[in-house]
Amino acid sequence: MISIGNFFFKYRNFVFIFLYLALALPSPPIFTRAVFGSHYYLWPISIGLLITVTGQLIRGASIGLVYIVRGGRDGKVYAENLVTAGMFNHCRNPLYVGNILMLAGVGVLSNSVLYTAVFIPLFLFIYQAIVLAEEQFLRAKFGPEFEAYCQRVNRWLPKIQGLRATFEHHRFNARRWILKEYNTQFVWLAGISLVLLLTYPQLTGHDPELRNKILGGALLLLSIVYGGLKYAKKSGRMTAE
Incomplete structure (x- = not known):
């Protein structure tokens, strides 16, 4: 081991x-409409x-x-x-x-x-x-x-x-948490957004166009925040202390 x-x-x-x-x-669902x-x-x-x-x-x-x-x-x-x-x-x-x-x-x-x-x-x-x-x-x-x-x-x-x-x-050092975790946060939040909007069309009224707009907007916003935090860390404008 x-x-x-x-x-x-x-x-x-x-x-x-x-x-x-x-x-x-692809997989069988855990929760089904029938049950x-x-x-x-x-x-x-x-x-x-x-x-x-x-x-x-x-x-x-x-x-x-x-x-x-x-x-x-x-x-x-x-x-x-x-x-x-x-x-x-x-x-x-x-x-x-x-x-x-x-x-x-x-x-x-x-x-x-x-x-x-x-x-x-x-x-x-x-x-x-x-x-x-x-x-x-x-x-x-x-x-x-x-x-x-x-x-x-x-x-x-x-x-x-x-x-x-x-x-x-x-x-609790919020800055340290943000600077250490922004990579994980980005992947996690992007993953949740994809799963929610692609798995459950009910959330957008079965409207693919609305789904794509919300998903695109969410991913764009996350990317902007991610890029801003990465720049702030690399440039030294934001530190853990």
């Missing part, structure tokens, strides 16, 4: 591209958005509360420090939990049995392998400190107790 984890760690960014492309594969009635589409939309937004909130809190040096150097697991504060005081892998919920929510949003039953379990397997590889590195580098951390904090299931105190103790 560790060797598999090291392999996928190196190519983990490509995994997301593959998983987003998999949303386009849930004429407004069946409200079920995958509401449940999917709830799950995926929850994942994004967890990612946002993880990045905004405590500065994280993204793990990895030359395609290999690496870390300067053992981060145990902020959301990492409640779960050892809050960013990965956020990613899983984001993609699982998009799978439900797309109303795809294939995606939720095949690709999400595959994603979980890949992340489990990556985490085991990361833990091997952290255990070798930080020894008893990491072992004590593992005893105190769950690998996957977030601990709710003390969450309010965490937010009171740490100042």
